[in-house]
Amino acid sequence: MRKTMTPPEARMWVNLKRLRAQGYHFRRQAPFRGYFLDFVCFERRLVIEVDGQHHGEEAQALHDARRDATLATEGFLTLRFDNPSIRDHIGDVMDHVLRTLQARPTRSLRDHPPHEGEGE
Template identity: 35%
Template sequence: MPHTPPPPQNRPRAKAMRRRMTDAELKFWNAVRAHRLMGMGFRRQFPIGPYIVDFACPAYRIIVEIDGSQHGDDQAIRKDAVRSRFLGECGWTILRFTNADALTGLDDLCLHVITVAGLVRPAPIQHEGAHP
């Protein structure tokens, strides 16, 4: 699918959203900004087509969405599905996390992101009684 330019109003909206990040978004941003996460370059509040995504790593085509509780109601779930379908058709992988994931489990969140990017392999499952 060819690049879909963002609507003109999305650039100023994205800029305003960067100034009003949630605590969870800010915590994740501080962990990934300036290529801090295994050299991955993230952009925050990044316009893609008609949408503004929370965080995008264009080199790996990964989007990280950090969602508040409002994303749990039926209408939001349907809207998120349409949005995810569009972004997926554009070649992006969408990773969704909750605010709690970012605030209390940031290391696990970051590990998942770099695993999806292929920068680390998942740890093998250890079975009880197994010997190395």
């Protein structure tokens, strides 16, 4: 688990924390099923991944696809945003995140794993 965020991750985190006022709670670098999720809202089963340049490489893309499929079997939807999108179009990114959150069903508290790692 990384403690230091990249600048795009930090920008995304600041914006995701603003959604708390609307009732959406994200955790960062949350462990789940052997993975560390960049950002996750367990209540809505939504994962946000910030993808750097290496995610375009074939081996990493295959790993990401397997990971996303594993998460999907648990009811999670993964949204992936590349660094330039976060840097240059954060408003559009956050609009997409908010629309997705609003469309996702709410899970009960018993469906959430115990809190570990970052969450505040």
